[in-house]
Amino acid sequence: MTRILLCVGLVGCATAPSTLDLSDEPIDVAVALGIDHLEQAYSFTEHKRIDWDVVRDELQPLADAASTPEEEAHVLRRLVPYLPDAHVQLFHDDGDDLCPEARHSYDVTLTDLDDGRVIVAASGGPLEPGDTIVSWGGQPVDVAREGAPFWCFPLGAATNERRAQVQLKLLGRGPVGSTVDVEVLRDGVPRTETLSARPDTDDIRVALGIELPETMVDHRRLPSGMAYVRVGWEETYLAETRVQRALVGMRDAPGLVLDLRDNDGGMDMPAANIAGMFSTERFFYETVTFLNHRTFEQETIAELWVEPQEVYWGRPTAVLIDADTVSSGEGLTYLLKKMPQVQVFGFEGTAASFGSTGSGIDFPGGWHLTFPGGRALDERGRILLDSDHTLEGGNRPDQRLPWTEELVLRHHAGEDVVLEAAVGWLKEATR
Amino acid sequence: MIWLVLALAADPTDAGTAVRSHTAETLPAGEAVVRWPAGRSAVGLGDHTDAWLTPFDLTIGGPRVGVEHGGRLGATRWSLAPSVGAKTTLKRASLRLETNGSWDVGVHQLSGQVAVDVRLLRQLVVDEEVSRELSFDRVQAHVLGIWDTPHSRVKLRLPLADQGHGLTWGTVSAAWTHTTGRVHMAAGLGMLVGRPFDRYTLGHYAWWFWVPYPEVDLAVRF
Numbered sequence: 001m002t003r004i005l006l007c008v009g010l011v012g013c014a015t016a017p018s019t020l021d022l023s024d025e026p027i028d029v030a031v032a033l034g035i036d037h038l039e040q041a042y043s044f045t046e047h048k049r050i051d052w053d054v055v056r057d058e059l060q061p062l063a064d065a066a067s068t069p070e071e072e073a074h075v076l077r078r079l080v081p082y083l084p085d086a087h088v089q090l091f092h093d094d095g096d097d098l099c100p101e102a103r104h105s106y107d108v109t110l111t112d113l114d115d116g117r118v119i120v121a122a123s124g125g126p127l128e129p130g131d132t133i134v135s136w137g138g139q140p141v142d143v144a145r146e147g148a149p150f151w152c153f154p155l156g157a158a159t160n161e162r163r164a165q166v167q168l169k170l171l172g173r174g175p176v177g178s179t180v181d182v183e184v185l186r187d188g189v190p191r192t193e194t195l196s197a198r199p200d201t202d203d204i205r206v207a208l209g210i211e212l213p214e215t216m217v218d219h220r221r222l223p224s225g226m227a228y229v230r231v232g233w234e235e236t237y238l239a240e241t242r243v244q245r246a247l248v249g250m251r252d253a254p255g256l257v258l259d260l261r262d263n264d265g266g267m268d269m270p271a272a273n274i275a276g277m278f279s280t281e282r283f284f285y286e287t288v289t290f291l292n293h294r295t296f297e298q299e300t301i302a303e304l305w306v307e308p309q310e311v312y313w314g315r316p317t318a319v320l321i322d323a324d325t326v327s328s329g330e331g332l333t334y335l336l337k338k339m340p341q342v343q344v345f346g347f348e349g350t351a352a353s354f355g356s357t358g359s360g361i362d363f364p365g366g367w368h369l370t371f372p373g374g375r376a377l378d379e380r381g382r383i384l385l386d387s388d389h390t391l392e393g394g395n396r397p398d399q400r401l402p403w404t405e406e407l408v409l410r411h412h413a414g415e416d417v418v419l420e421a422a423v424g425w426l427k428e429a430t431r
Numbered sequence: 432m433i434w435l436v437l438a439l440a441a442d443p444t445d446a447g448t449a450v451r452s453h454t455a456e457t458l459p460a461g462e463a464v465v466r467w468p469a470g471r472s473a474v475g476l477g478d479h480t481d482a483w484l485t486p487f488d489l490t491i492g493g494p495r496v497g498v499e500h501g502g503r504l505g506a507t508r509w510s511l512a513p514s515v516g517a518k519t520t521l522k523r524a525s526l527r528l529e530t531n532g533s534w535d536v537g538v539h540q541l542s543g544q545v546a547v548d549v550r551l552l553r554q555l556v557v558d559e560e561v562s563r564e565l566s567f568d569r570v571q572a573h574v575l576g577i578w579d580t581p582h583s584r585v586k587l588r589l590p591l592a593d594q595g596h597g598l599t600w601g602t603v604s605a606a607w608t609h610t611t612g613r614v615h616m617a618a619g620l621g622m623l624v625g626r627p628f629d630r631y632t633l634g635h636y637a638w639w640f641w642v643p644y645p646e647v648d649l650a651v652r653f
Contacts, residue, residue: 251557280566308566310522314558 265327352394600625
């Protein structure tokens with residue numbers, strides 16, 4: 001989940017990502033120095049109104065008292081929620097491991113609906129899809145979700161939407177051997193079930209539904225005759241080459257679905273060049289700034305423009321996004337939203353995390369924290385796409401699918417309702 | 432490798448097809464020069480005209496062919512070298528005109544060049560109808576100054592305009608040179624300084640670069 005800056009050789013690389021090595025320090029010193037470093041180096045302290053003194057007051061006593069690897073890990077995990085940014089990630093040398101509070105699964109997937117209910121979207125236990133959650137562990141579900149171990153999620157959650165999703169993901173997990181009583185309404189009839197936490201996976205990404213795309217770019221022809229191109233990430237220029245080839249190969253299609261769901265980001269120039277395939281005009285993209293590690297000032301290192309490419313796709317185009325569309329995937333969405341032939345579809349907005357990442361801190365015990373040290377600015381010099389202190393930001397769908405019970409259940413049953421909506425619009429637009 | 436690519440991309444003109452490159456000197460009729468690694472090989476068509484080929488011009492991403500026509504006024508030589516290049520995919524084309532002048536001052540020679548490169552984009556337009564359209568893509572203009580002695584060469588190149596930017600970077604190089612009857616060699620070091628602006632080498636990243644690069648030129652005349 002990166003938005004990479006290309007720092008090439010004999011240049012002023014003080015203005016570039018760097019990693020602070022605190023791995024040999026005791027945990028209390030490492031936490032103190034790490035927070036000091038984040039206060040100086042994290043790009044969005046003011047934008048997100050992070051009060052680092054509050055972070056110190058919360059974490060330093062925990063760090064001072066930590067005496068076991070598990071306690072040290074807990075302190076570091078508690079740091080992540082203070083950085084509401086999907087570019088912030090805590091990971092371990094031995095692979096991401098689940099925290100004890102979310103080790104096992106209650107085998108239930110919960111989701112919010114637009115009408116305010118929380119329902120069961122999928123379940124392998126006694127609960128059934130469509131059940132409305134009334135209480136969880138004896139507490140109203142809205143209270144219970146606030147008590148979910150949010151620190152078990154290894155990525156920052158940059159939006160209110162994402163934060164709510166993470167809470168429900170973690171509510172569906174518990175410590176080894178735990179049980180929870182859940183009161184639901186099924187067909188209007190209240191009932192209580194007891195869920196037992198069971199082992200499911202040791203892979204934190206699988207456990208917490210942090211999806212990663214399998215391929216950089218793939219494409220196919222949909223049964224409707226529309227072209228379909230999925231961009232999983234754009235870390236090399238191969239991404240634009242493959243998108244271009246796909247568009248050329250399917251140039252007789254009346255419309256295009258460009259699927260950016262789960263797009264993991266990459267480099268900005270390939271994203272700009274992909275956007276250039278949808279524009280006949282050259283236009284401004286962003287100014288990139290990065291922290292100068294000598295002066296601790298943000299300095300401009302790049303100005304990016306979108307330029308027309310060798311292929312121009314002017315036909316109706318539906319872009320699909322979700323909350324896992326992050327970084328340069330969000331930049332690409334932002335650019336495509338400017339095109340008159342494009343409509344963006346999704347249940348939710350993008351991850352609102354567009355700052356240039358690659359900075360990091362190595363903590364003791366094999367833990368690493370990555371975070372953005374750079375910003376993207378629009379033509380007026382305003383921060384682009386990253387969420388602010390209200391946890392609002394990113395791209396919103398032009399045509400948002402509502403979280404209704406029917407759509408949610410179909411979505412979790414494996415139907416691609418977002419793609420279905422997009423194809424429906426394309427059929428109308430190309431009629 | 433990226434340094435070499437960067438430097439070559441930053442140093443796109445290479446007029447002058449006689450033994451020393453970049454000079455306003457054409458090959459006599461029937462003579463030929465084969466040049467390595469990145470320069471242009473040429474054959475004389477007349478006493479004042481030759482035709483040349485650059486197998487792979489990095490700025491366009493494909494071959495470039497052109498002619499050079501020159502003349503002499505006392506100790507001064509001049510030449511014009513129009514050329515056309517195309518990306519190997521034929522999606523981009525380049526029209527370039529180089530104007531060269533050289534002045535002999537004793538054993539020293541001063542050369543100057545102004546080159547204007549206009550690039551065109553051949554777009555596949557997938558819109559209401561699929562069509563192919565040629566559009567203007569980019570203009571680059573450079574000025575180059577050279578000071579040659581019998582065994583050395585110093586070059587300074589500055590961009591006059593590139594995507595609306597001018598004088599944002601430059602290259603300077605110094606090389607040892609040696610010329611026998613048929614063989615010319617040059618080996619030296621160059622430095623690119625500034626913020627080059629190119630689509631595929633760096634994107635538009637705007638660091639201030641200090642990039643050294645090797646300068647190698649081997650020409651054999653037949």
